[in-house]
Amino acid sequence: MRRIQMTVDGKPHVAEVEPRLLLIHHLRENLGIGGTQVGCDTSNCGACTILMDGESIKSCTVLAVQADGREITTVQGIAENGDWHPMQTAFHEQHGLQCGYCTPGMIMASISLLKENPNPSEDEIREGLEGNVCRCTGYENIIKAVQQAAGQMQGSSSPVAS
Amino acid sequence: MTQAPEKYVGGSVPRKEDPALITGKANWTDNIKLPGMLHFALLRSPVAHAKITNIDVSAAKEQAGVVAVFTGQDLMDEWGSPLICGWQMTPDQKAPDHYPLVTDEVNYLGDPIAVVAATDRYTAKDALEFIDMDFEELPVVTDLEAAASGGPFVHEDYGTNESYTWNLDIGEVDQAFSNADVVIKERYLQPRVLPTPIEPRAVVANPDPFNGGFTVYTSTQIPHIAKYVLSILTKVPEQKMRIVAPDVGGAFGCKLNVYAEEAIALALARKLGTPVKWVEERSENYLATTHGRGQIQDIEIAASNDGKIQGMRVELIADMGAYLQLGTSLIPVLGAFMYPGIYDFDAYSFKCLSVFTNKTPTDAYRGAGRPEAAYAVERVMDALARRLDMDPAEVRRKNFHPKFDEPRNQPAGIQYDSGDYELTLDKVLELADYQGLREEQRQRRETNDPVQLGIGFSTYTEICGIAPSKVVAALGGGGAGWEMASVRLLASGKAEVVTGTSPHGQGHVTSWSQIAADALGVPVEDVEVIHGDTASSPWGRDTYGSRSLPVGGVAVHLAAEKVIDKAKKVAAHMLEASEDDLEFVGGKFSVAGSPDRGVTIQDIAGAAYLAADLPEGMEPGLSEEHFFDPPNFTFPFGAHICVTEVDTETGKVKVRDYFAVDDCGPVINPIIVDGQLHGGIAQGLAQALYEEAVYDENGNLTTGSMVDYLIPGAPELPNFTLDRTVTPSPSNPLGVKGVGEAGTIGAPPAAINSVIDALSHLGVTHIDMPALPFNVWSTIQEAKGRDSGTRDADPSVPAQSTDHTTSGGESL
Numbered sequence: 001m002r003r004i005q006m007t008v009d010g011k012p013h014v015a016e017v018e019p020r021l022l023l024i025h026h027l028r029e030n031l032g033i034g035g036t037q038v039g040c041d042t043s044n045c046g047a048c049t050i051l052m053d054g055e056s057i058k059s060c061t062v063l064a065v066q067a068d069g070r071e072i073t074t075v076q077g078i079a080e081n082g083d084w085h086p087m088q089t090a091f092h093e094q095h096g097l098q099c100g101y102c103t104p105g106m107i108m109a110s111i112s113l114l115k116e117n118p119n120p121s122e123d124e125i126r127e128g129l130e131g132n133v134c135r136c137t138g139y140e141n142i143i144k145a146v147q148q149a150a151g152q153m154q155g156s157s158s159p160v161a162s
Numbered sequence: 163m164t165q166a167p168e169k170y171v172g173g174s175v176p177r178k179e180d181p182a183l184i185t186g187k188a189n190w191t192d193n194i195k196l197p198g199m200l201h202f203a204l205l206r207s208p209v210a211h212a213k214i215t216n217i218d219v220s221a222a223k224e225q226a227g228v229v230a231v232f233t234g235q236d237l238m239d240e241w242g243s244p245l246i247c248g249w250q251m252t253p254d255q256k257a258p259d260h261y262p263l264v265t266d267e268v269n270y271l272g273d274p275i276a277v278v279a280a281t282d283r284y285t286a287k288d289a290l291e292f293i294d295m296d297f298e299e300l301p302v303v304t305d306l307e308a309a310a311s312g313g314p315f316v317h318e319d320y321g322t323n324e325s326y327t328w329n330l331d332i333g334e335v336d337q338a339f340s341n342a343d344v345v346i347k348e349r350y351l352q353p354r355v356l357p358t359p360i361e362p363r364a365v366v367a368n369p370d371p372f373n374g375g376f377t378v379y380t381s382t383q384i385p386h387i388a389k390y391v392l393s394i395l396t397k398v399p400e401q402k403m404r405i406v407a408p409d410v411g412g413a414f415g416c417k418l419n420v421y422a423e424e425a426i427a428l429a430l431a432r433k434l435g436t437p438v439k440w441v442e443e444r445s446e447n448y449l450a451t452t453h454g455r456g457q458i459q460d461i462e463i464a465a466s467n468d469g470k471i472q473g474m475r476v477e478l479i480a481d482m483g484a485y486l487q488l489g490t491s492l493i494p495v496l497g498a499f500m501y502p503g504i505y506d507f508d509a510y511s512f513k514c515l516s517v518f519t520n521k522t523p524t525d526a527y528r529g530a531g532r533p534e535a536a537y538a539v540e541r542v543m544d545a546l547a548r549r550l551d552m553d554p555a556e557v558r559r560k561n562f563h564p565k566f567d568e569p570r571n572q573p574a575g576i577q578y579d580s581g582d583y584e585l586t587l588d589k590v591l592e593l594a595d596y597q598g599l600r601e602e603q604r605q606r607r608e609t610n611d612p613v614q615l616g617i618g619f620s621t622y623t624e625i626c627g628i629a630p631s632k633v634v635a636a637l638g639g640g641g642a643g644w645e646m647a648s649v650r651l652l653a654s655g656k657a658e659v660v661t662g663t664s665p666h667g668q669g670h671v672t673s674w675s676q677i678a679a680d681a682l683g684v685p686v687e688d689v690e691v692i693h694g695d696t697a698s699s700p701w702g703r704d705t706y707g708s709r710s711l712p713v714g715g716v717a718v719h720l721a722a723e724k725v726i727d728k729a730k731k732v733a734a735h736m737l738e739a740s741e742d743d744l745e746f747v748g749g750k751f752s753v754a755g756s757p758d759r760g761v762t763i764q765d766i767a768g769a770a771y772l773a774a775d776l777p778e779g780m781e782p783g784l785s786e787e788h789f790f791d792p793p794n795f796t797f798p799f800g801a802h803i804c805v806t807e808v809d810t811e812t813g814k815v816k817v818r819d820y821f822a823v824d825d826c827g828p829v830i831n832p833i834i835v836d837g838q839l840h841g842g843i844a845q846g847l848a849q850a851l852y853e854e855a856v857y858d859e860n861g862n863l864t865t866g867s868m869v870d871y872l873i874p875g876a877p878e879l880p881n882f883t884l885d886r887t888v889t890p891s892p893s894n895p896l897g898v899k900g901v902g903e904a905g906t907i908g909a910p911p912a913a914i915n916s917v918i919d920a921l922s923h924l925g926v927t928h929i930d931m932p933a934l935p936f937n938v939w940s941t942i943q944e945a946k947g948r949d950s951g952t953r954d955a956d957p958s959v960p961a962q963s964t965d966h967t968t969s970g971g972e973s974l
Contacts, residue, residue, distance in 0.1 A: 018284075029282075034193040035186015037411075039360040040444040044868035047360055076186040084184070092180040095833045098841060099667030100183030101361040101411025107184065126876040133868070135360050135412050136667050137837060138844030138905075139876040 004068040008033065009077025017064045024048045026064035027074065035076040035104050039133070046132030049105035049112075050074045056112035058105075058131070075104035078111065086152040087111050087145070096145035098136035106132050110146045119150060168748070170676035170686050174833040177672045178691075179665075188409040191364035191381045196437040199366070200229055202430060203286035203440070204423070205276040205293050206449060207268035210304070210520040210861020211316070212297040214266055214275065222278055222292035227285035230434060231293070233276045234263035240429040242397035245422060247486035248387075250638040251495055251516075255326040258317045258518075260485040262395075262422035262429070268297070269316055269484035270521050271861055272449025274422055279430055279438060302520045302861040306458050306479045309517040316484055316518035323517040325482050328495050332575050333509035338473025342464030346545050351930045352457040352534050354481065354855040355848075356871055357527045359666075361411025362442035363451055367427035369435060375402025376431055380424055382407050383417045384704035385664055387641060389696050391420040391488070396428045407694040410666035414845070415526030416451050417666070418706045419488045423450070445867045453855055454527020456481030457494060461501070461538045464509075469550050469557045473509035474573070476501045476538065480516045483523035490525050491516060492639070496625065497531030502573035503539040504583045504623045504799060505561035510573040520861045526706060528845055529624070529906040536622040537931075540911030544619070544918065548927060554619045554915070555596070559587060562621075568892060569794060578623065578797045579891045579899075586801040586823045586887055587621055593885055594803045594821040607923050614923075615818075616806040618916025620908045626900035627712035627796035627893060643791065645709070646701035647717035649678055649725050650785035653771035655764025657682055657689045659722075660787075662702020663714035664694050668902060669834040670710060674718050676830055677896075681722030683749025683763050701789070708798070708900030711830065716894040717790040724786035729766045732784075735777045736761050736769060796891045796899040800824035802843075804912035808920040813939030815851055815917055817880045822908060825887045827899040835901050840882050842905020848874050849906070850913035851933050921945065 001016040008031055015030055027033040027050075036059060039047030043061040050059050051073040078085040087107050090096065097103040106129065113120065113128040120128060125146045126139070134142060182188050219231040238261070245260045263274050276293055280286035301314035309316075309323040316323055339345060366379040376398055382388055385405040393400040410417065423440050430438045442450065457480045464473040480494035498512045547557040562583040563570060569577035596617070603615040628634075629643030648660040659678045663670050675689040682689075692698050703713075726746060733751035734741040737759055744751045752760035766784070769775065773782035805819040820843060829835045852872045856864045865871040890897025910931065917933045918926055925945040929937060940950035 020284075028192075033186070034190070035188070037190060037192065037361070038441075039362070040868040042444065042867050042869050045360055045444075045873075074186060075184070079185065088184040091184050092176060095177065095837050097180065097183055098669070098837055099359070099361070099410065099412040100179070100188055101190070101359070103183050104186050123877075130875040130877050133360065133873045133875055135358055135414070135845070135873065136841045138840035138842075138882065139879055140840050140881050141837060143876065143881075 002065050004065055006067050006070050006072055008072045009074055019065050021064045022060060023062040023064045023067050024059040033074055036074045046109055047102050047105040049108045051108055056109050075107050087149040090145040090149040094141045094145040094148055096142040102134045114150055170679045171830050175672055175676055175686055175831055177669050179669060179671050191379050191408050192441045194366045194379050196368055199437040199439055200279045201283040201286050201439050202277050202279045203290055204274045205290045207273040207275055209299055210271045210302045211300040212268050214297045216296040218294040219276060222289040225289045225292055227281040228278060228289045230279045234265040237263055237429055243394050246391050247491060248488045248640040249492040251328050251491045252326040255491060256320055257486045262425045271863055277426055304519050304521055304857045304861050306481055309519050310479050310515055316520055325516045325518060328514045330498055330512040335473050335509040335511045338509035339464040342472055343467040344465045344549055346542055346549060347462040348542050348545055350459045350538050350541055352455040353931055354453045354456040355853045356448050356855050357414045357416035357454055358873055359412030359414055362444055362447040364441040365424050365427045366439045367431035368437040369431050373402050376428055377404040379406045379408055381410050383413045383664055383666060383706055385694055385696055386662060386702040386704050388420050392424060395425045405696045407664050413666045414528045415530055418526045419452060448866050449522055452487050452525035453522050456524045457534055459538045461542050463542055465546055469552050469560045471505055471507045471561050476512045478514040480514055481524055482516050482518050483521045485523050487523045487525045490523050493531045497535035499574040499576050499625055500532045500535035501539050504621055506563045507573050521857055529903040532624045533907045533910060536907045537911045540620045544915045558621050579794055579893045580889050581799055582889050586825055589885055590801040590803050590821050590823040612811050613807050613809050614920040616808055616916035616920025618804040618912045618919055620802045620912035622908045623797045623799040624903060624907045625795050626708035626798055627792055628707035628709045631791050642703060644789050645703055645714035645717045646789045647721045648787035649721040651767035653768055655767045657684055658692060659689055659718055660692045660699045661714055662699060663710040664705045673830045677715055677718050678722050681719055708902040711898050712796045712894055712900045713790055713792055716896050717788050719896055720790055721786050721788035725784055729763060729784060731777055732766045732770055733761050792893050794893045796893050798826040798899040798904055800904055800908055802908040802912040804916040806916040806920055808917055810942055813935035815933050815938060817847060820880050821883045823885045824904050825889050826901040827891050827897045828888055836884055838901045839884055839905050843882055843909045844879050846906040846909025847913050850910040850931050854932050
């Protein structure tokens with residue numbers, strides 16, 4: 001067992017874990033983070049996408065011990081004072097989700113995308129989200145949501161850009 | 163009090179489902195944790211066909227954290243029945259015994275053999291490694307024609323791989339063919355595909371210490387059907403069974419089933435007296451969850467020289483896989499009624515030979531039999547157009563049923579509800595600028611552009627709103643087709659709607675709120691929709707076959723109307739007026755001519771609840787229910803144009819534009835309807851261009867994870883240009899038709915017709931799905947008279963690389 005500590009959505013957590021424990025299972029099983037989930041186990045679908053020190057990662061293929069000392073942000077930690085992140089609002093307003101299972105990962109990947117490229121073209125959004133699979137929407141409304149959020153976030157610093 | 167607007171139906175009310183989903187607060191089955199809960203994992207067959215000669219679980223039982231290990235034999239006493247196929251297509255249909263765990267023979271890769279229950283999922287999975295098993299491999303059959311023409315047999319006792327043969331013969335088919343100017347005969351393939359909802363399946367079973375029963379939380383489309391079926395499977399009395407479908411992360415037909423793992427969860431919870439959970443891994447999902455499609459289609463049409471169809475023959479070989487799951491045997495026959503499409507002729511014959519293979523069972527996948535039919539008829543219409551040198555739009559138009567708004571006979575012996583096919587075709591031709599596209603195509607051909615333009619049509623209909631219960635029974639179905647809703651106004655004037663539909667992304671909570679709010683005259687935010695739990699929603703036939711709105715949504719409307727009927731009596735009593743003098747507008751009953759004399763629906767709800775002063779003999783409360791059993795199916799339709807750019811040097815296909823004009827009757831919520839079309843078209847394009855579940859000759863699934871099964875991502879798919887027409891259905895009082903499967907039905911033939919159209923000047927007349935670059939490139943080479951060579955599979959490289967960089971471009 002290894003002793004690890006990490007900050008998740010602003011709260012510090014210390015735990016003893018098996019070295020083989022996946023980060024997604026640590027978050028879900030040990031820390032009760034139900035808002036990020038497994039879709040493929042092979043880092044293809046992106047449903048488990050979260051931010052580690054501000055960079056998007058697929059938490060189904062990262063070990064919990066690799067997150068030792070890191071700052072983790074999930075979809076449960078991006079609203080501020082009860083106000084949705086502009087990306088959450090945009091997914092709602094543009095109907096960028098149906099079943100919603102890929103949505104937390106899609107939102108986190110989109111936030112990461114805009115951090116790297118605050119004003120992406122449609123093609124750049126499509127390329128930027130190629131690691132996140134949605135089976136319901138056909139992506140068009142997801143692209144529109146990212147465009148809406150990009151417009152709203154222009155000029156204001158992203159709440160999770162730290 | 164918020165004043166209800168005039169009407170919610172038809173407006174893009176933002177989805178009520180979203181807040182939980184976008185903030186990470188959804189309740190997926192895997193989020194459920196119960197005290198003392200164990201996790202289980204299944205030992206699955208590593209080969210496609212074998213006799214198990216010995217199995218030893220003793221070492222697995224000794225592992226730390228393992229609570230129990232059971233083989234198929236150990237659990238036999240738990241079952242009241244093998245797993246159930248709900249459809250008896252012919253009296254002699256063969257349906258092999260299929261127990262949740264096998265006892266002596268495995269019949270497909272992944273067939274479950276033993277189960278380990280342990281304190282956590284890692285421990286359970288580790289312990290599988292300690293189970294010793296000996297088996298003798300048996301010959302394997304994966305090819306459909308081989309399965310149809312003789313051994314090896316999946317189930318040796320039958321001496322055949324045939325499950326059933328189903329025929330339909332209408333009119334003078336032979337005569338139509340002998341009199342025809344033109345006969346076109348084509349063979350099309352429907353590759354198996356993997357439904358792949360992003361949430362795999364999961365189940366939690368929890369003993370109820372008070373009544374000795376169980377609550378089962380399961381990622382399913384069909385909690386109500388599951389309650390009945392699981393009761394039969396496990397002998398748990400139906401009244402002691404509660405099924406909950408929590409938030410379900412997509413399904414697409416593959417969660418329209420009652421699976422081995424659900425029965426095993428119940429059996430373990432009962433034997434061990436503790437809650438148990440199973441969560442499917444993706445590679446497990448690709449083996450253990452039903453696949454879609456899997457057919458060989460021989461289609462033949464007889465036509466006159468001016469392009470009028472006179473007859474059609476269809477012969478299918480349909481892949482059942484190793485066993486019959488809940489709807490396996492129905493799927494190809496559901497297509498039988500759809501091969502004539504929207505074309506009017508008199509003579510039609512259909513024959514389906516359904517065969518067992520050593521593969522995962524097939525079952526419903528978005529469209530379920532209807533995309534297969536639409537694909538074949540729409541491909542053969544293009545073949546006819548090519549033969550007669552007619553425009554593909556015009557050969558279709560020539561054969562359309564004329565506009566109709568009352569049920570009309572069609573060639574397969576059923577009645578379409580309503581249709582205006584020319585209108586959708588005209589509209590899509592205009593939307594796409596068809597003449598402009600043909601001009602661009604001409605120019606590209608003239609300049610010998612290496613990237614050629616394809617324009618592909620599909621004009622389809624589908625059979626939805628499943629189903630009139632009598633028709634279900636006549637087809638051999640074991641379950642009814644009605645849907646139930648109850649609508650109640652609470653003391654505060656707020657409303658609760660209980661529905662038997664079970665959404666998993668379709669937005670029923672929002673759409674049913676709109677329907678109820680309009681009928682009751684209350685604000686949409688005052689309506690709560692309750693679903694997916696047999697304790698709170700005891701009656702339902704669940705969600706599949708684009709039935710939820712035309713059956714379940716209509717039930718909501720009808721139950722709400724009953725509430726208003728009763729409310730009117732209360733209002734008349736309160737206003738001391740005659741019912742005949744009352745008007746109901748904007749949530750308020752008023753006396754005609756005296757608008758000041760009125761009472762709101764909220765006041766009536768309060769009065770009905772308090773019951774202090776109700777009309778003589780009236781029961782208290784404002785709560786009504788309605789079971790709606792539709793008189794006929796519904797038949798949405800549409801016209802699609804897929805515009806592709808096909809690189810003749812690499813074989814790469816890019817969908818440049820997709821135009822779709824669909825008619826699903828009156829629209830409840832446009833943003834939701836358009837979303838259903840986007841997703842459906844995307845899945846149709848995925849099947850046409852990218853996806854195939856590939857088995858090798860030994861029955862190994864070589865596309866066994868998302869690493870090598872290509873679900874298209876955002877770079878692979880286009881934007882969708884949509885429009886609609888509105889032709890109400892006479893099958894229900896809202897006139898609605900359903901829309902969930904329209905895209906997967908319309909898109910595959912439009913896409914493949916487009917690819918062929920792009921290459922037709924090179925002599926290309928045929929290409930099979932999926933039109934991956936190598937497939938397209940080889941077809942071009944063969945059309946040019948060149949040998950495209952063969953490509954030996956390199957096992958070190960995934961069959962369909964998902965690495966865009968090494969695939970030579972920004973997308974595959």
